[in-house]
Amino acid sequence: MSDVSAQRLKGRVAFVSGGLRGIGLAVAERYLAEGAEVVLSDLDAEDSAPARDTMARLGQAASYLRADVTSEDDWLRARDLVKDRHGALHILVNNAGTDLTGPVETLALDAWRKIMAINVDGVFLGTKTFVPMMDDSGKAFRGGSSIINISSIMGLVGYSEVSAYNASKGAVRLFTKGIAVEFAQKKMAIRANSIHPGFVLTPLLNAGFQRWVDKGFAEKSSDLVETMAATTPIGRLADPSEIAGAAYFLASEDSSYMTGSEVVVDGGWTAQ
Numbered sequence: 001m002s003d004v005s006a007q008r009l010k011g012r013v014a015f016v017s018g019g020l021r022g023i024g025l026a027v028a029e030r031y032l033a034e035g036a037e038v039v040l041s042d043l044d045a046e047d048s049a050p051a052r053d054t055m056a057r058l059g060q061a062a063s064y065l066r067a068d069v070t071s072e073d074d075w076l077r078a079r080d081l082v083k084d085r086h087g088a089l090h091i092l093v094n095n096a097g098t099d100l101t102g103p104v105e106t107l108a109l110d111a112w113r114k115i116m117a118i119n120v121d122g123v124f125l126g127t128k129t130f131v132p133m134m135d136d137s138g139k140a141f142r143g144g145s146s147i148i149n150i151s152s153i154m155g156l157v158g159y160s161e162v163s164a165y166n167a168s169k170g171a172v173r174l175f176t177k178g179i180a181v182e183f184a185q186k187k188m189a190i191r192a193n194s195i196h197p198g199f200v201l202t203p204l205l206n207a208g209f210q211r212w213v214d215k216g217f218a219e220k221s222s223d224l225v226e227t228m229a230a231t232t233p234i235g236r237l238a239d240p241s242e243i244a245g246a247a248y249f250l251a252s253e254d255s256s257y258m259t260g261s262e263v264v265v266d267g268g269w270t271a272q
């Protein structure tokens, strides 16, 4: 039976970057269902329809600010908002991300730098900004505060024409291990772990599939969904809520002895 009614994140404050859609939104929804207060950030303006509609649906325990993860100034504004509104931060989900595909010799340096800025600098800046607050906030719990960095199966294995995304997600994996060891050895009250999703049905994946269709690799997007499902032992793609389950576990006291771990949620794709 589901334990959602136990609200086991009551009294915790979470920040989720890239929270207006896909995996980030599913994580925010799960944390709210577990009783946490959640601050979401994304690129959409605060008075845009996606932001207003989503916030109206998520309710009073959620708040939103427009913040670009590549901007240190935006992270400082996010920290001020969290401090003023909640006075603490226990859970940071560095989720915002983008992709880039193509033969390595065709990748533009600007495009390479952009994916590194969002996927890698964004994780670094979020961590750097919130660590002092999270160390203070985490002292109240045996498991401390929790940083959850969203990497990918593409941060574990290479894939043709995905080298830039591979490099960015591999960096997230080892950055997470580095800070995990650093915090633990310094007796700081913060754990850090990475999540490695497989193929998840989100706007990002749909946009990627559409690009493959445009290049003539498939007739329609749904063919690619079927192809990727066929390469996955479980035989289907993931729903974002199935990644949120792992993000809930890593945020909760159930994972109090886990730091520096990589949690793979891929329907068996990398087990083959």
Ligand SMILES: NC(=O)c1ccc[n+]([C@@H]2O[C@H](COP(=O)([O-])OP(=O)(O)OC[C@H]3O[C@@H](n4cnc5c(N)ncnc54)[C@H](O)[C@@H]3O)[C@@H](O)[C@H]2O)c1
Residues within 6 Å of the ligand: 017, 018, 019, 020, 021, 022, 023, 024, 041, 042, 043, 044, 067, 068, 069, 070, 095, 096, 097, 098, 118, 150, 151, 152, 153, 196, 197, 198, 199, 200, 201, 202, 203, 204, 205
């Ligand atoms: N969908 C998948 O199959 C999959 C698999 C493995 C890993 N991931 C990772 O999961 C994370 C979420 O992906 P998703 O599939 O939900 O993507 P998505 O595009 O559906 O959602 C990502 C959100 O991040 C936001 N974002 C992008 N750049 C940003 C920036 N500079 N600042 C702030 N917000 C920004 C977008 O506006 C969007 O709302 C990403 O890090 C992605 O690499 C996704």
